[in-house]
Amino acid sequence: MTDLKLSVLDLVPVRSGQTTTDALRASLSLARVADGAGFHRYWVAEHHNMPAVAATNPAVLISMVAAATERIRVGSGGVMLPNHAPLVVAEQFALLEAAHPGRIDLGIGRAPGSDPVTNWALRHGGGGVEADAVSRFPEHVGNVVAMLSPAGVGLDLRGRTYELRATPVATSVPDVWLLGSSDYSARLAAEMGLPYVFAHHFSGQGTAEALELYRTGFRPSDLADRPTTFLTVNACVAETAEEAERLARPYLLSMVALRTGGELRPQLTVEEAEAVELPAQHQSLYDGMRSRWVVGDPETARKQTEELATRFEVDEVMVHPVAGEHTDADPGRNVGRERTLELLADQLSG
Numbered sequence: 001m002t003d004l005k006l007s008v009l010d011l012v013p014v015r016s017g018q019t020t021t022d023a024l025r026a027s028l029s030l031a032r033v034a035d036g037a038g039f040h041r042y043w044v045a046e047h048h049n050m051p052a053v054a055a056t057n058p059a060v061l062i063s064m065v066a067a068a069t070e071r072i073r074v075g076s077g078g079v080m081l082p083n084h085a086p087l088v089v090a091e092q093f094a095l096l097e098a099a100h101p102g103r104i105d106l107g108i109g110r111a112p113g114s115d116p117v118t119n120w121a122l123r124h125g126g127g128g129v130e131a132d133a134v135s136r137f138p139e140h141v142g143n144v145v146a147m148l149s150p151a152g153v154g155l156d157l158r159g160r161t162y163e164l165r166a167t168p169v170a171t172s173v174p175d176v177w178l179l180g181s182s183d184y185s186a187r188l189a190a191e192m193g194l195p196y197v198f199a200h201h202f203s204g205q206g207t208a209e210a211l212e213l214y215r216t217g218f219r220p221s222d223l224a225d226r227p228t229t230f231l232t233v234n235a236c237v238a239e240t241a242e243e244a245e246r247l248a249r250p251y252l253l254s255m256v257a258l259r260t261g262g263e264l265r266p267q268l269t270v271e272e273a274e275a276v277e278l279p280a281q282h283q284s285l286y287d288g289m290r291s292r293w294v295v296g297d298p299e300t301a302r303k304q305t306e307e308l309a310t311r312f313e314v315d316e317v318m319v320h321p322v323a324g325e326h327t328d329a330d331p332g333r334n335v336g337r338e339r340t341l342e343l344l345a346d347q348l349s350g
Helices: 020-036 058-068 086-099 116-127 130-135 137-148 183-192 207-217 241-260 270-274 280-292 298-311 335-348
Strands: 005-010 041-044 073-076 104-109 153-157 160-164 175-180 196-198 229-237 294-296 316-321
Touching: 005 020, 005 229, 005 335, 020 041, 020 058, 020 335, 041 058, 041 104, 058 073, 058 086, 073 175, 086 104, 086 137, 104 137, 130 137, 137 153, 137 175, 137 183, 175 183, 183 196, 183 207, 196 207, 196 229, 207 229, 229 241, 229 298, 229 335, 241 270, 241 280, 241 294, 294 298, 298 316, 298 335, 316 335
Parallel strands: 005 041, 005 316, 041 073, 073 104, 104 175, 175 196, 229 294, 229 316
Antiparallel strands: 153 160
């Protein structure tokens, strides 16, 4: 590829007519495409109790993807730390790094990744009270980073030091990133000297402001000696602009439903999405989101991707492929998502 690196974000979508098994097969196929096309990273998300998303457990998915690929970095985008005990996260990612040295990223987020009821079920008796877990987020991030160190951490217990390590004999550690969609995460990442990613693909707004806060407030650390960031973007690329618009519609309709309190259901197929008549009051929301996505033929997508990288001064773009699939397609594949990666990589290859 050129100097602009391409990476992938995968929510493991589940479409109409698919099982979870099918969705996992499709994502592993997508990961192999990304690996073969020269993509830099492949990150998986953490969402819970959503009919269209099977990415519930990043550590398990990372293990599957890393085992199915050869060279691409694999990581979390991200682990929602308030849902988990810091030691558990450190142990999981220490083992992943030991199994795949130099290929593991630990992206950490603060959002719940679920609805309030599911959020309660996740944390009750495990992650603790929600308010406490969120308020102690900076402390827990620091604990995870410290526990991942080969030296571990020392706990002071009645005047004696109790050593605590995530894994017995670590020879390397995963790269730790802080993720967010607000000023809070940008400021915390800068203060802690952590690499940082703003969720541009989710909101599409406030990106420039968050990155400026991060860059101007950054304090060098052992984890990063300078501000380190990249851009995330929703992308759908097809041979023609018209086909790209058709393929992107199922994902756009899902986002409209999410933002307006509509019914959350499995991802619509292309044909099902074409049959949906969008309420007039939701059209502006649909159009606004569409304007922030990369959707088009390969040449148009290349130009849009390069323009985004230039505008936000990044040398890496993480693509969330938002291409739907046709009703009669193989349930274990998503050719539209695979072609999005292939076509974009071909355009940016040097």
